[in-house]
Amino acid sequence: xxxGLISREDDYSQWYNELVAKADLAEHSAVRGCxxxxxxxxxxxxxxxxxxxxxxxxxxxxxxxxxxxIPKSFFSKEASHVEGFATECAVVTHYxxxxxxxxxxxxDQDAKLEEELIVRPTSETIIxxxxxxxxxxxxxxxxxxxxxxxxxxxxxxxxLFLRTAEFLWQEGHTAHATAQEAIEETERMLEVYAQFAENxxxxxxVRGRKTASERFAGAVDTYCIEALMQDGKALQAxxxxxxxxxxxxxxxxxxxxxxxxxxxxxxxxxxxSTRLIGGMIMAHSDDSGLVLPPKLAPIQxxxxxxxxxxxxxxQISSIAKDLVGQLKKKNIAVKYDDRDSQRPGYKFAEYEMKxxxxxxxxxxxxxxxxxxxxxRRDTKEKQTISREHVDQFIVELxxxxxxxxxxxxxxxxxxxxxxxxxxxxxxxxxxxxxxxxLAHWDGTPETEKQIKDExxxxxxxxPLNSEQEVGQCMVTGKPSSQRVLFARAY
Amino acid sequence: xxxGLISREDDYSQWYNELVAKADLAEHSAVRGCxxxxxxxxxxxxxxxxxxxxxxxxxxxxxxxxxxxIPKSFFSKEASHVEGFATECAVVTHYxxxxxxxxxxxxDQDAKLEEELIVRPTSETIIxxxxxxxxxxxxxxxxxxxxxxxxxxxxxxxxLFLRTAEFLWQEGHTAHATAQEAIEETERMLEVYAQFAENxxxxxxVRGRKTASERFAGAVDTYCIEALMQDGKALQAxxxxxxxxxxxxxxxxxxxxxxxxxxxxxxxxxxxSTRLIGGMIMAHSDDSGLVLPPKLAPIQxxxxxxxxxxxxxxQISSIAKDLVGQLKKKNIAVKYDDRDSQRPGYKFAEYEMKxxxxxxxxxxxxxxxxxxxxxRRDTKEKQTISREHVDQFIVELxxxxxxxxxxxxxxxxxxxxxxxxxxxxxxxxxxxxxxxxLAHWDGTPETEKQIKDExxxxxxxxPLNSEQEVGQCMVTGKPSSQRVLFARAY
Numbered sequence: 010x011x012x013g014l015i016s017r018e019d020d021y022s023q024w025y026n027e028l029v030a031k032a033d034l035a036e037h038s039a040v041r042g043c044x045x046x047x048x049x050x051x052x053x054x055x056x057x058x059x060x061x062x063x064x065x066x067x068x069x070x071x072x073x074x075x076x077x078x079i080p081k082s083f084f085s086k087e088a089s090h091v092e093g094f095a096t097e098c099a100v101v102t103h104y105x106x107x108x109x110x111x112x113x114x115x116x117d118q119d120a121k122l123e124e125e126l127i128v129r130p131t132s133e134t135i136i137x138x139x140x141x142x143x144x145x146x147x148x149x150x151x152x153x154x155x156x157x158x159x160x161x162x163x164x165x166x167x168x169l170f171l172r173t174a175e176f177l178w179q180e181g182h183t184a185h186a187t188a189q190e191a192i193e194e195t196e197r198m199l200e201v202y203a204q205f206a207e208n209x210x211x212x213x214x215v216r217g218r219k220t221a222s223e224r225f226a227g228a229v230d231t232y233c234i235e236a237l238m239q240d241g242k243a244l245q246a247x248x249x250x251x252x253x254x255x256x257x258x259x260x261x262x263x264x265x266x267x268x269x270x271x272x273x274x275x276x277x278x279x280x281x282s283t284r285l286i287g288g289m290i291m292a293h294s295d296d297s298g299l300v301l302p303p304k305l306a307p308i309q310x311x312x313x314x315x316x317x318x319x320x321x322x323x324q325i326s327s328i329a330k331d332l333v334g335q336l337k338k339k340n341i342a343v344k345y346d347d348r349d350s351q352r353p354g355y356k357f358a359e360y361e362m363k364x365x366x367x368x369x370x371x372x373x374x375x376x377x378x379x380x381x382x383x384x385r386r387d388t389k390e391k392q393t394i395s396r397e398h399v400d401q402f403i404v405e406l407x408x409x410x411x412x413x414x415x416x417x418x419x420x421x422x423x424x425x426x427x428x429x430x431x432x433x434x435x436x437x438x439x440x441x442x443x444x445x446x447l448a449h450w451d452g453t454p455e456t457e458k459q460i461k462d463e464x465x466x467x468x469x470x471x472p473l474n475s476e477q478e479v480g481q482c483m484v485t486g487k488p489s490s491q492r493v494l495f496a497r498a499y
Numbered sequence: 500x501x502x503g504l505i506s507r508e509d510d511y512s513q514w515y516n517e518l519v520a521k522a523d524l525a526e527h528s529a530v531r532g533c534x535x536x537x538x539x540x541x542x543x544x545x546x547x548x549x550x551x552x553x554x555x556x557x558x559x560x561x562x563x564x565x566x567x568x569i570p571k572s573f574f575s576k577e578a579s580h581v582e583g584f585a586t587e588c589a590v591v592t593h594y595x596x597x598x599x600x601x602x603x604x605x606x607d608q609d610a611k612l613e614e615e616l617i618v619r620p621t622s623e624t625i626i627x628x629x630x631x632x633x634x635x636x637x638x639x640x641x642x643x644x645x646x647x648x649x650x651x652x653x654x655x656x657x658x659l660f661l662r663t664a665e666f667l668w669q670e671g672h673t674a675h676a677t678a679q680e681a682i683e684e685t686e687r688m689l690e691v692y693a694q695f696a697e698n699x700x701x702x703x704x705v706r707g708r709k710t711a712s713e714r715f716a717g718a719v720d721t722y723c724i725e726a727l728m729q730d731g732k733a734l735q736a737x738x739x740x741x742x743x744x745x746x747x748x749x750x751x752x753x754x755x756x757x758x759x760x761x762x763x764x765x766x767x768x769x770x771x772s773t774r775l776i777g778g779m780i781m782a783h784s785d786d787s788g789l790v791l792p793p794k795l796a797p798i799q800x801x802x803x804x805x806x807x808x809x810x811x812x813x814q815i816s817s818i819a820k821d822l823v824g825q826l827k828k829k830n831i832a833v834k835y836d837d838r839d840s841q842r843p844g845y846k847f848a849e850y851e852m853k854x855x856x857x858x859x860x861x862x863x864x865x866x867x868x869x870x871x872x873x874x875r876r877d878t879k880e881k882q883t884i885s886r887e888h889v890d891q892f893i894v895e896l897x898x899x900x901x902x903x904x905x906x907x908x909x910x911x912x913x914x915x916x917x918x919x920x921x922x923x924x925x926x927x928x929x930x931x932x933x934x935x936x937l938a939h940w941d942g943t944p945e946t947e948k949q950i951k952d953e954x955x956x957x958x959x960x961x962p963l964n965s966e967q968e969v970g971q972c973m974v975t976g977k978p979s980s981q982r983v984l985f986a987r988a989y
Contacts, residue, residue: 038566048644071541114585125606
């Protein structure tokens with residue numbers, strides 16, 4: 010194990026970068042802006058995928074797969090959509106390489122595409138062009154489809170997991186007969202994301218709607234979940250869009266209702282990405298390394314033997330293997346690290362860095378006493394317990410860690426969410442106590458832009474179900490009926 | 500349900516195309532050569548993925564993710580590799596679109612990449628460039644990594660699942676300290692593929708090695724599994740490559756052995772793709788539609804009510820829902836189709852087309868008699884049985900169907916594998932009895948090419964563990980020590 014991390018306090022950004030590297034989660038690739046997700050990082054993504062996929066299926070969705078490439082002309086069909094994505098598109102223009110005769114591999118200029126293809130930054134256009142062939146009547150609706158895929162958005166400033174040119178995500182694309190049904194779907198999927206963030210990632214989120222200027226390009230309404238990171242910056246963790254009839258109109262997708270009348274189809278789309286991994290890291294981890302919620306940890310329990318003699322090692326291994334069997338029966342992901350090449354201290358540091366929630370050690374004294382030592386990663390508390398019923402003890406401990414880190418993150422958010430009533434105070438709080446700020450805003454994009462330009466803070470969302478409160482915009486003094494959520498954001 | 504399929508005998512190729520469309524598996528997209536995999540087709544792929552993924556993990560592999568894009572210069576580093584893939588590469592040259600001021604969206608020529616990026620056709624180069632950073636000593640080996648991904652090979656003539664410009668696959672990439680270990684890995688993964696094909700897809704395969712001219716570009720040795728389709732053409736269903744030190748040398752990846760000496764790392768790669776779905780369709784299906792092996796069928800049992808009155812419907816539904824519960828307890832994927840909008844005959848045709856292995860109907864007479872009618876898709880046999888223990892009956896029936904269709908495919912292959920000793924007979928058999936042909940070959944690429952040019956038949960593989968037999972090449976009369984497997988192929 011290389012030495013530890015810089016502290017969050019000294020340099021949060023550097024701490025994050027070091028942590029991603031030292032916990033073996035991901036690295037920058039040789040391709041500008043693209044990341045390599047390493048096996049340990051990918052194992053977290055696989056756990057996330059499995060849970061989300063089941064949640065999507067439980068809400069009636071099926072998976073499908075649509076092309077990576079989108080003809081340029083499709084992009085142009087929905088005006089605000091192309092405006093939103095045009096500046097960050099990877100464009101395929103040729104389909105062949107050749108040897109130039111001097112030993113160099115060059116692009117074959119004879120193999121130029123008639124129409125350029127865009128590497129999908131999101132798939133609304135190709136999917137709605139496809140849905141045109143799938144939908145004739147109300148009987149064909151709703152269509153409830155999800156896709157797990159890679160997408161590319163040519164970002165200039167990248168950070169592993171948080172912002173990369175290529176990332177992995179899922180994108181749901183649904184088609185409905187009525188606006189009401191589509192809005193319900195949009196809200197349902199936002200709630201699925203919120204439940205996932207809170208119950209699985211142990212990351213509390215604010216559910217809300219974006220302002221017009223922060224909406225998805227092509228959406229009528231964008232819902233989001235916003236989480237607070239330990240440095241007081243916000244992270245948009247998932248979005249769910251009510252697309253109205255915008256894409257149906259752009260691609261001429263109509264259906265015959267029960268009354269035989271033709272109408273354009275109503276749409277939603279919703280997505281979360283590998284960015285969630287970045288959010289989960291930043292929500293819980295500490296200066297010793299990752300802290301993972303047990304429900305999404307690739308390894309939930311690691312067993313480490315501490316021995317002096319081969320005989321001791323054999324005795325410990327026998328007990329450890331028995332424990333592995335017991336824990337597996339309880340569906341716990343357990344690893345027995347019996348490597349002889351590394352000392353226990355090295356292993357302790359390694360699993361601490363990797364955020365394994367529970368460490369179980371067995372040493373010579375434990376052999377004598379019939380005990381094991383259990384250390385939890387989140388609080389670093391240790392205790393020695395009897396080997397009997399250790400499986401049940403660990404089941405409960407994992408649950409407790411899950412709840413504890415959620416509550417810790419929730420408390421952090423509560424302590425760092427402030428109500429502010431003047432613009433001067435807003436600026437002061439932003440600098441002195443980074444976090445969420447609830448303030449009144451007059452509802453205009455002009456004021457929103459002014460605040461963003463002057464403070465780098467954005468309206469993260471207009472919280473759902475928040476209390477209505479008569480107030481005055483902190484900048485213009487115009488009337489406002491509820492506070493909105495501000496923060497500087499990733 | 501639209502009307503049935505053309506028969507296999509009348510037009511096998513057209514039959515396949517109609518079947519893929521009518522069973523709702525996939526369709527051509529608006530992007531040349533790229534397919535849309537529809538929910539029912541994708542559900543088959545998900546089942547395949549789940550099984551294969553577990554098999555990979557059981558053999559010690561982890562998943563990871565590498566970039567979609569490969570810098571052009573990486574491609575040029577392994578000479579035969581670039582030669583193999585250069586003519587079918589999608590090339591990204593720009594990273595931005597813009598509005599040309601006349602309302603057209605055009606490629607922004609100011610956003611030209613310094614170095615073109617290739618959309619991965621396979622990932623050896625980007626992965627070995629990455630492994631260089633991961634490997635210093637023998638302690639870092641082996642690396643056993645797999646990736647589930649989309650890849651692009653610019654094919655001019657495409658067929659859904661069998662040959663498309665973009666397809667989904669997995670690619671394993673492993674790194675080893677010795678040639679022997681890498682060869683064992685290559686063979687191990689070939690056997691994983693063979694077991695999957697035979698035990699899950701119910702598709703018998705010949706395990707073998709490719710000739711030098713059919714090897715993967717960059718491989719020292721390519722192993723493959725070859726299956727026989729119902730039209731007598733062969734399908735390469737999976738490949739496993741021993742790459743020697745070719746990529747380690749191209750990317751300068753060395754490790755220090757226990758003795759401290761530096762040596763280049765040994766490599767393998769292995770992959771199967773959505774092509775397997777095409778193979779499975781062609782191996783088993785008939786003129787009424789798909790026939791799916793129960794172990795990979797998204798729906799294993801469909802229950803259809805036949806009723807005259809609402810009261811009858813309610814009684815049947817109550818029984819059906821009880822059966823659904825019983826079958827789910829046995830881990831059977833069951834669907835109760837209680838749509839009132841379609842008549843039973845329509846539903847029968849639909850599930851026949853979609854290859855659902857078992858259909859269970861409950862009608863008025865069944866209510867009286869305490870029975871259900873069970874129809875199996877493969878043989879179309881029907882029988883009426885008591886409702887008691889229907890769950891156990893179906894468990895056994897599904898097993899029986901799995902075995903029956905495997906045996907049927909095996910028998911078909913045996914009947915269509917012929918030993919041939921002269922070139923004249925070879926040509927006659929090829930035309931009159933399409934299938935596998937075992938014949939002697941002199942081992943030269945020249946003779947292989949002559950046969951291919953004159954007959955369109957290729958050497959599918961040099962079968963593993965096949966009997967050694969002194970013979971003479973059917974074309975040149977030169978000596979040969981074993982028969983090789985010929986066929987026309989997909």
